[in-house]
Amino acid sequence: MTPTPPGVELLAQAVTYTRSTLAAVSLDDLARPTPCDGWRLADLLAHLDDALDAFTEAADGQVWLSPASPALLGRPVATADELRAKAQDLVRAWRRPAPVGPVVGVGGVGVGGVEVGGVEVGGVGVDPTAVVLTAALEVAVHGNDVARSVRDLPARDLRRLPGPLARGLAGAADVLAPADDRTGRFGPRLAVPPGADDSARLLAHLGRVTGTTPD
Template sequence: MAHNLSGYHRALDLFEGLLAGVPRDGWDAATPCPDWTARDIAGHLTGGQHTIRALAVGEPAPDVADPARFVTGDVLMAWRTARKECTAALTPDALERPVPMGALGELPLGSFLEGYILEPLVHAWDLAVATGQPSRLDPDLVHHAFATAQVIAPAWRAAGHIGPALPGPPGADEQSRLLAFLGRTAPA
């Protein structure tokens, strides 16, 4: 079965572009994620690449409880290395490997990655806001991520990963509605 990972790669490209734009002294900036800095956001998604690679090759997933440990030193280089290793592991056989997805049971890794847009997309926004970069997201990716968010938000809220949904501003675009749904307030 062929998997369409274009949205996944576009979301990672967007995140990487924002990582490249973080000023040298911007890694300690507070983000919309409580208690997380820009470095923590970068480490969270870098750790995610290590986790996806581990799933692809059938190894135990790394402990991602301390996200900053994945991006000591040169943050952008740590990200690019993890992304390159992850991409290399995504062979056709690996994409068919069943992986555990909590309440969803097992899914082929490729099917999971087709929907793995929400995480890098929303954290791209978090990083952009924290570091003063443009925070307009790709509308097509936002649409796809919003559909995913509506499915997984109850479990994420129950686990404390996101806050309660906020009311969207009147006449808000889909990006603002997605962010409000995830408990985030877009800066004015």
């Protein structure tokens, strides 16, 4: 059997963090603003729902993606508990043994000589490691967006990405979200003050300010 793609354990860390932030969501929070300009928390959850479905489908080798939009609210919004279950299913899907195909490193994550299957995304072949790391980045950052949007958290430090997760995603973020190519996914890169931790650095690279809660 061939191994799962490099980066799956990083995805598992992202899912663990985001499941913790989703556990704090209440119905009263759905209309609250998020760090995503013009989106309320309900919009963000709808986008996260769509992304989890797409990345889980990608584990089987093919997925057709459509641009994310608050218009996704035209369908019922998944509950936080449903999203927590979907996030767990995402990791299980990518931990299954993969078919044979080439693999390359993304942001320093890769294993020389290991082969895993390719993924067809919107009709284009994509290295599965890139898909897994994109999923990890999306899940982690949107988990942080959720943490910054809800009114009450069981632990205030949930508004910061765990250090090991932020460090693990830093290299992938440089490749997957370069400063000169945001294509509407992230805001402009922000300046980072001296002494900033790994969470602040990663979020600033993606155009987000650490720790604040939108009002």
